[in-house]
Amino acid sequence: MAAGRHGGYRDYEARERELDAEASRRSKEQQHHLGGRHRDADRRRDVGRSRGGRDFANGHGRRRSPPPRSRLAGRIGDREPGEVLSGSASDDSGGRPHRGRDNGVPSSSREGEAVAVSAAVGASVSSPSKKRKFSPIIWDRDSPKPPHSDAARGKKVVESVPAELPPPPPLPPKDHIPVILAVEKSPMDVEPTVGTESAEQLLEHEENRVAEEEEEYPTMRNISTSRWAGANDEEEDGAAPMKKKSTSPADSSVQGQWKRASPELGEVVVSDISGGRTMSRSSDSGRMGNDEKEDFEVDKDDYMDVDRGQASDSDAENRMSDTDSEDEAHRPETPEPVKPPHRCINMLQGCRSVDEFERLNKINEGTYGVVYRARDKKTNEIVALKKVKMEKEREGFPLTSLREINILLSFHHPSIVDVKEVVVGSSLDSIFMVMEYMEHDLKGVMETMKQPYTQSEVKCLMLQLLEGVKYLHDNWVLHRDLKTSNLLLNNRGELKICDFGLSRQYGSPLKPYTQLVVTLWYRAPELLLGTKEYSTAIDMWSVGCIMAELLAKEPLFNGKTEFEQLDKIFRTLGTPNEKIWPGYAKLPGVKVNFVKQPYNRLRDKFPAASFSGRPILSEAGFDLLNSLLTYDPDKRISADDALKHKWFSEVPLPKSKDFMPTFPALNELDRRTKRYLKSPDPLEEQRLKELQGNIGNRGLFG
Numbered sequence: 001m002a003a004g005r006h007g008g009y010r011d012y013e014a015r016e017r018e019l020d021a022e023a024s025r026r027s028k029e030q031q032h033h034l035g036g037r038h039r040d041a042d043r044r045r046d047v048g049r050s051r052g053g054r055d056f057a058n059g060h061g062r063r064r065s066p067p068p069r070s071r072l073a074g075r076i077g078d079r080e081p082g083e084v085l086s087g088s089a090s091d092d093s094g095g096r097p098h099r100g101r102d103n104g105v106p107s108s109s110r111e112g113e114a115v116a117v118s119a120a121v122g123a124s125v126s127s128p129s130k131k132r133k134f135s136p137i138i139w140d141r142d143s144p145k146p147p148h149s150d151a152a153r154g155k156k157v158v159e160s161v162p163a164e165l166p167p168p169p170p171l172p173p174k175d176h177i178p179v180i181l182a183v184e185k186s187p188m189d190v191e192p193t194v195g196t197e198s199a200e201q202l203l204e205h206e207e208n209r210v211a212e213e214e215e216e217y218p219t220m221r222n223i224s225t226s227r228w229a230g231a232n233d234e235e236e237d238g239a240a241p242m243k244k245k246s247t248s249p250a251d252s253s254v255q256g257q258w259k260r261a262s263p264e265l266g267e268v269v270v271s272d273i274s275g276g277r278t279m280s281r282s283s284d285s286g287r288m289g290n291d292e293k294e295d296f297e298v299d300k301d302d303y304m305d306v307d308r309g310q311a312s313d314s315d316a317e318n319r320m321s322d323t324d325s326e327d328e329a330h331r332p333e334t335p336e337p338v339k340p341p342h343r344c345i346n347m348l349q350g351c352r353s354v355d356e357f358e359r360l361n362k363i364n365e366g367t368y369g370v371v372y373r374a375r376d377k378k379t380n381e382i383v384a385l386k387k388v389k390m391e392k393e394r395e396g397f398p399l400t401s402l403r404e405i406n407i408l409l410s411f412h413h414p415s416i417v418d419v420k421e422v423v424v425g426s427s428l429d430s431i432f433m434v435m436e437y438m439e440h441d442l443k444g445v446m447e448t449m450k451q452p453y454t455q456s457e458v459k460c461l462m463l464q465l466l467e468g469v470k471y472l473h474d475n476w477v478l479h480r481d482l483k484t485s486n487l488l489l490n491n492r493g494e495l496k497i498c499d500f501g502l503s504r505q506y507g508s509p510l511k512p513y514t515q516l517v518v519t520l521w522y523r524a525p526e527l528l529l530g531t532k533e534y535s536t537a538i539d540m541w542s543v544g545c546i547m548a549e550l551l552a553k554e555p556l557f558n559g560k561t562e563f564e565q566l567d568k569i570f571r572t573l574g575t576p577n578e579k580i581w582p583g584y585a586k587l588p589g590v591k592v593n594f595v596k597q598p599y600n601r602l603r604d605k606f607p608a609a610s611f612s613g614r615p616i617l618s619e620a621g622f623d624l625l626n627s628l629l630t631y632d633p634d635k636r637i638s639a640d641d642a643l644k645h646k647w648f649s650e651v652p653l654p655k656s657k658d659f660m661p662t663f664p665a666l667n668e669l670d671r672r673t674k675r676y677l678k679s680p681d682p683l684e685e686q687r688l689k690e691l692q693g694n695i696g697n698r699g700l701f702g
């Protein structure tokens with residue numbers, strides 16, 4: 001993927017505007033045509049995104065970081081096979097501030113040095129137009145200009161905040177109905193009468209309810225004063241689900257449900273107001289239901305301990321924010337004319353059907369979706385299809401999925417998995433993301449490896465991971481769920497970040513985020529201790545855990561509960577205190593009964609030389625690991641600085657992607673087959689034989 005394809009936000013904004021304009025037009029049409037005809041459900045248009053049509057230009061004129069290998073240098077001797085050579089590294093490696101060994105507490109001279117370097121870097125790299133300063137999703141119009149001091153608190157300190165923020169994009173017109181993604185619903189799917197209100201009454205009630213929520217909103221806003229605390233999940237929790245204020249003539253007798261008068265093909269029709277979903281799992285393309293259920297039941301215990309609180313939180317979270325309509329009074333009268341971007345999908349125009357893909361096998365099932373390997377019948381391309389789970393959705397399309405789709409469609413980077421288009425299920429009640437197919441995920445690969453990755457291999461993977469994380473953070477996105485199963489690998493040595501279901505944009509609004517993010521093992525201590533203000537540093541902690549896991553081939557802190565997780569962290573890194581982490585004592589979760597362990601023992605786990613089989617890590621490598629696993633989020637290293645760390649320019653140099661080890665493509669096998677390959681057992685063998693007979697015999701997604 002070309003390095004210049006980073007026009008993310010421009011595309012995003014344009015699409016947002018386009019959606020808004022379309023919604024506005026529809027709203028007007030609906031007022032005129034409440035009795036209009038329901039459109040033919042089969043009239044889908046194939047407007048799948050053409051990859052050739054993408055705008056590869058950098059929307060903000062931002063110069064991306066040079067590819068890692070250009071920065072790398074080092075002695076030629078003492079190399080591992082496949083190391084990348086470069087002569088330009090010395091510049092970067094010398095200038096980075098280093099952190100103390102006491103888990104992030106720099107000595108005073110170091111601190112001064114760090115500030116000076118930060119200022120110098122900020123001065124040299126920043127440009128007022130470099131970064132987007134507001135979240136394009138949620139705008140806090142009442143907030144004052146973002147104070148620089150707050151940016152300085154977060155990891156953005158080195159990137160410098162421009163003195164003048166760009167003006168926010170025009171908000172939708174007053175009668176705007178938020179529409180993000182739409183899929184049509186067949187008239188056959190219409191459920192019998194649920195409520196007794198007329199469409200007009202429903203509209204009125206909805207307006208009243210939104211108004212009530214807007215009144216409550218200012219009180220929620222006082223929770224935090226940090227610019228890093230942003231568009232929060234609580235807001236979403238309390239926010240109205242995105243509902244269409246329209247009725248279909250066909251539905252006019254079907255009251256209590258939100259339906260579009262005449263959905264365009266490919267539109268999402270938000271489900272009924274009563275909270276009952278009109279889509280059932282078995283109806284999700286019907287033919288898929290049993291198989292999915294069976295796989296789910298068989299495999300559900302395979303997963304690492306994902307925090308259940310997270311699931312319930314996201315359950316509440318999976319409702320649409322209505323903040324788009326929050327400040328209608330402040331909207332400019334005349335929105336700017338919308339200029340269609342080069343590369344964007346008009347999701348309202350419709351999507352291809354999933355029937356245009358042949359299902360090959362199920363790859364995996366995560367919290368928010370089932371992922372299949374499939375073949376595009378038109379192009380023969382092998383792709384991954386992620387089916388968006390709808391089970392938790394009481395109302396409407398899952399917000400986590402909308403976030404993921406929005407972010408992934410907008411972003412293009414070699415270290416971010418590419419989403420090509422969105423397609424709809426055959427019974428028009430399911431949505432699939434069409435992604436580039438990757439043969440492995442890092443978790444699966446490490447489970448099959450006999451030996452851990454070598455240092456030069458770890459460097460190759462870490463550079464790719466950090467490039468991806470830097471790209472996200474530069475574009476104001478927190479991933480919030482970085483873990484080995486969300487890092488995909490292919491047999492070309494490429495690593496790509498996937499699963500943006502929990503990610504979100506941050507920046508402007510003054511509200512706390514939800515705390516229950518990030519799978520437990522990779523969760524930053526500030527989250528475990530209940531902070532409501534967090535920043536890019538949470539992802540950097542996860543990166544530190546991943547680095548340690550790559551080196552050791554086992555998770556660094558594998559707690560089963562939040563308390564155990566903290567306990568494991570404290571036993572290894574020492575119990576934090578106010579001195580090394582100012583503000584620690586005030587965190588909501590700080591308890592007196594935590595283990596008192598005064599020393600940082602991380603080095604014991606990663607010694608400089610080892611005869612015990614422990615992973616060896618050089619001084620520089622340990623410094624990077626320690627900088628990533630720094631308690632105080634303000635002192636934790638940023639992705640930008642980590643990329644410049646001298647570890648990457650010392651021998652052994654990072655291995656070239658071309659020389660990275662390859663593995664049999666486990667993702668091409670069913671999960672049960674995979675499980676057998678990972679840990680063969682005689683009983684599984686019999687099942688495997690049966691399975692092998694079945695692989696490839698399935699019809700289209702069923």
Ligand SMILES: Nc1ncnc2c1ncn2[C@@H]1O[C@H](COP(=O)(O)OP(=O)(O)OP(=O)(O)O)[C@@H](O)[C@H]1O
Binds near residue numbers: 364436500
């Ligand atoms: N593009 C892809 N190519 C190949 N495999 C993929 C792809 N995307 C996802 N997978 C596989 O599917 C798994 C689950 O995907 P993903 O993490 O996106 O789903 P999720 O429901 O959001 O999961 P989670 O429970 O981690 O939140 C991944 O761990 C990976 O094994």
